[in-house]
Amino acid sequence: MTISNTTDRGRTARGERLADWADGRLGVYTLARAHMRKIFPDHWSFMLGEICLYSFVVLVLTGVYLTLFFHPSMNEVVYDGSYAPLNGVSMSEAYSSTLDISFDVRGGLLVRQMHHWAAIVFVAAMFVHMMRHFFTGSYRRPREMNWVFGWLMLVLGMFEGFIGYSLPDDLLSGTGLRFLQGAVLSVPVVGTYLSMFLFGGEFPGGEIVPRFYSVHILLLPGIFVALITAHLILLFHHKHTQWAGPGRENGNAVGMPLLPVYAAKAGGFLFLVTGVLAGLSAVAAVNPVWNYGPYRPDQVSTGAQPDWYMGFAEGLIRVMPGWEVDFAGHTLVLGVLIPLLAFPAVLVLIGVYPFVEAWVTGDAREHHLLDRPRNRPVRTGLGVAWLSLYFCLLAGGGNDIFATRFHLSINTVTWAVRVAVFVVPVVAFAVAKRICLGLQRRDRDKLLHGAETGLIRRLPHGEYVEVHRPLDAAQRHVLGSHEQYRPLDPGPDEDANGLPRRRTRRERLRLRLSHALYGPSSRVAKPTEEEMRRGIGQ
Numbered sequence: 001m002t003i004s005n006t007t008d009r010g011r012t013a014r015g016e017r018l019a020d021w022a023d024g025r026l027g028v029y030t031l032a033r034a035h036m037r038k039i040f041p042d043h044w045s046f047m048l049g050e051i052c053l054y055s056f057v058v059l060v061l062t063g064v065y066l067t068l069f070f071h072p073s074m075n076e077v078v079y080d081g082s083y084a085p086l087n088g089v090s091m092s093e094a095y096s097s098t099l100d101i102s103f104d105v106r107g108g109l110l111v112r113q114m115h116h117w118a119a120i121v122f123v124a125a126m127f128v129h130m131m132r133h134f135f136t137g138s139y140r141r142p143r144e145m146n147w148v149f150g151w152l153m154l155v156l157g158m159f160e161g162f163i164g165y166s167l168p169d170d171l172l173s174g175t176g177l178r179f180l181q182g183a184v185l186s187v188p189v190v191g192t193y194l195s196m197f198l199f200g201g202e203f204p205g206g207e208i209v210p211r212f213y214s215v216h217i218l219l220l221p222g223i224f225v226a227l228i229t230a231h232l233i234l235l236f237h238h239k240h241t242q243w244a245g246p247g248r249e250n251g252n253a254v255g256m257p258l259l260p261v262y263a264a265k266a267g268g269f270l271f272l273v274t275g276v277l278a279g280l281s282a283v284a285a286v287n288p289v290w291n292y293g294p295y296r297p298d299q300v301s302t303g304a305q306p307d308w309y310m311g312f313a314e315g316l317i318r319v320m321p322g323w324e325v326d327f328a329g330h331t332l333v334l335g336v337l338i339p340l341l342a343f344p345a346v347l348v349l350i351g352v353y354p355f356v357e358a359w360v361t362g363d364a365r366e367h368h369l370l371d372r373p374r375n376r377p378v379r380t381g382l383g384v385a386w387l388s389l390y391f392c393l394l395a396g397g398g399n400d401i402f403a404t405r406f407h408l409s410i411n412t413v414t415w416a417v418r419v420a421v422f423v424v425p426v427v428a429f430a431v432a433k434r435i436c437l438g439l440q441r442r443d444r445d446k447l448l449h450g451a452e453t454g455l456i457r458r459l460p461h462g463e464y465v466e467v468h469r470p471l472d473a474a475q476r477h478v479l480g481s482h483e484q485y486r487p488l489d490p491g492p493d494e495d496a497n498g499l500p501r502r503r504t505r506r507e508r509l510r511l512r513l514s515h516a517l518y519g520p521s522s523r524v525a526k527p528t529e530e531e532m533r534r535g536i537g538q
Contacts, residue, residue: 036257036258036259037257037258037259038236038257038258039240039253039254039255039256039257039258040240040253040255040256040257040258040262041240041241041242041243041248041253041254041255042255042256043242043243045132045136046240047269048125048128048129048132049125049129050266050269050270050273051121051125051129051273052122052125052126052129052153053228054269054270054273054274055118055119055121055122055125055273055277056118056122056224056228057270057274058114058115058118058273058274058277059115059118059119059122060221062111062112062114062115062118063115063217063221065111066101066108066111066112066115067217069097069100069101069105069108070094070097070098070101070167070213071093071094071096071097072094072167072209072210072212072213073092073093073094073209073210074092074093074094074169074204074205074206074207074208074209074210075092075093075206076090076091076092076093077090077091077092077093077096078090078091079091079096079099081096081099081100081103081104082099082103082104083099083102083103083290085290086099086290086293086294089293089294090294091169091294092169092209092294092295094167094168094169094209095168095169095170095289095294095295098112098167098168098169098170098289099289099290102289102290103290110278110281110282113281113282113284113285113286113287114277114278114281115164116164116165116281116286116287117277117280117281117284117286118277119157119160119161119164119165119307120161120286120307120308120309121277122157123154123157123158123161123307123309124308124309126150126153126154126157127154127309129150130150130151130154130350131383131387133147133150134350134353134379134383135371135373135376135379135380135383136241136370136371136372136373137367137370137371137376137379138241138367138370139354140354140357140358140363140367141358141363141364141365141366141367142238142366143234143238143241144354144355144358145234146231146234146235146238147354148351149227149230149231149234150231151347151350151351152227153224153227153228153231154347155347156220156223156224156227157224157309158309158310159220160216160220160221160224161307161309161310162176162180162306162307162310163212163215163216163220164216165287165306165307166208166209166212167209167212167213167216168287168289169209169294169295170289170292170293170294170295171292171293171294171295171296171299171300171301172287172289172292172301172304173289173295174204174295174296174297175295175300175301175304176304176306176310177203177204177208177295178203178204178297178300179314179317181195181198181199181203182317182336183317183336183339183340184198185333185336186332186333186336186337186340187337187340188330188332188337189330198211203297204295204297238368239252239253239368240253240255240368241368241369241370242254242255242368242369242370243369243370243478244369244370244372244477244478244481244482245474245477245478246473246474246477248369249368249369250365250366250367250368250369251368253368303400303401303404305397305398305401306397308394310397311393311394311397311398312346312390312391312393312394312396312397313339313343313393313397314396314397315392315393315394315395315396315397315398315399315417316339316342316343316393316396317335317336317339318396318397318399318414318417319393319396319399319414319417319418319421320334320335320336320338320339321335322335323335323338346386346389346390346393349386350383350386353382356513357379357517359510360488360510360513360514360517361485361514361517361518362488363485371482372482373436374435374436374439374440374443375436375440375482375484375523376436377432377433377436377437377440377522377523378433378516378517378518378522379517380432380433380436381428381429381430381432381433381436382429383432384428384429384431384432385425385426385428385429385432386425387428388424388425388428389421389424389425392417392420392421392424392425393417393421395417395420396414396417396418396421399413399414399417433522437522437523437524440523440524441524443479443480444524444525444526444527446471446475446479447471447476447479447480447526447527447532448527448531448532449468450468450469450470450471451468451469451471451475452466452468452469453466453467453468453469454466455467480526480527482526484518484523484525484526485517485518486518487511487514487515487517487518487519488510488511488514488515490511
């Protein structure tokens with residue numbers, strides 16, 4: 001007897017057949033079983049990476065909309081649009097189309113500001129996200145490549161932002177391009193040729209905007225998509241990092257499954273980030289190009305400042321003395337060339353640190369538990385020192401703004417930044433390290449005597465003591481489960497024949513770095529089980 005299916009069952013059957021067809025060709029069932037129930041630990045700091053991803057999504061969507069109306073041409077036209085103060089003014093097509101987007105395209109100004117704010121948040125979120133990884137040590141094996149991918153995205157994001165706000169060809173962006181040309185010209189021997197090639201002739205040339213446009217919408221976004229895809233694939237491949245706690249080990253992950261819990265939260269967070277960017281764009285103006293006017297090589301906008309992520313590069317130029325030397329018939333503009341070399345050096349310092357640490361420790365184990373920054377005082381101090389250097393140079397990039405706003409001499413501000421570049425990172429390192437050691441001592445006291453309750457008790461003989469509350473198992477685990485590295489053992493000073501052992505410079509450097517990172521001055525010893533029993537008993 002044949003039983004006919006109902007309409008609903010027919011639809012279900014067709015859906016199942018479609019799913020089976022897709023699985024036979026794409027393996028969707030296998031992928032779903034392997035990854036859809038993947039566990040993600042829950043902590044607010046893990047959301048920083050999602051802000052980066054969702055900001056990039058907003059950048060792509062708004063960027064696609066803007067490309068429909070933007071004309072990347074430096075051909076000269078006479079403006080005749082809705083912004084009356086510039087009517088009759090000669091300008092490039094790029095600047096004219098930017099004005100049209102802002103005043104004549106429905107929703108154009110909101111979308112344009114969302115694009116700019118998303119770029120600022122994107123780079124800022126990557127910056128903070130990378131610092132979170134640095135201070136918690138999540139870059140260790142097996143995540144070294146993910147660290148490299150993230151570092152590359154941060155560097156490329158800075159240049160992508162610079163190229164993006166150079167496209168409108170307004171007076172502010174033109175000033176930034178003049179800054180770029182000065183840096184290119186400082187390259188010995190070939191600087192002039194590089195400038196002519198880049199700008200298509202004498203500055204400002206007629207090719208820089210269309211060339212930057214191609215790089216901005218094609219080359220760098222394609223690299224970003226590839227890096228983000230690789231970043232996410234490795235994130236799924238490795239177990240997610242997690243904070244120490246009861247039941248959490250290097251071999252497991254404790255949290256929520258991707259479906260349905262984490263996916264629902266992530267989807268809601270996408271709409272939240274988009275909404276915040278839209279609200280920010282609606283109430284806070286950013287890059288009002290109509291106030292600057294079209295670019296003219298003989299003019300400079302008042303208080304010209306790049307977006308914050310390129311401010312430290314400008315600070316390097318502004319605080320560097322204007323040194324010039326003649327060498328082999330060429331003039332070396334050291335006042336620009338040295339900052340041009342220091343700019344990537346500042347970024348490389350933070351990029352290569354994980355590999356230096358791995359070489360010093362020789363630790364080849366996999367690490368899935370995060371460090372509390374206080375338990376790695378030297379690493380934390382180095383990170384704070386790098387941040388202080390970055391922000392000192394950022395302040396140097398706005399030395400004219402500080403001088404005018406606080407009624408100071410610009411020479412005084414410049415010299416203060418010059419001194420701060422060498423002094424502040426050293427002081428910041430020392431202070432951060434001492435704070436970490438102090439926090440370690442407080443954790444040791446808690447493990448030995450319990451948490452302070454604020455209650456004072458008078459003993460029979462008249463002494464006043466504070467009552468301490470014993471810690472529970474979870475608190476003891478968080479405070480005392482971390483691993484404390486020991487510096488490398490230098491071994492005997494003599495070889496098997498009784499002769500003085502000769503070490504290479506590489507070996508001596510590794511020993512010094514090991515003692516600097518993990519020597520007795522960089523840690524407070526955890527209490528032993530006997531000390532804890534004795535301390536709690538008291």
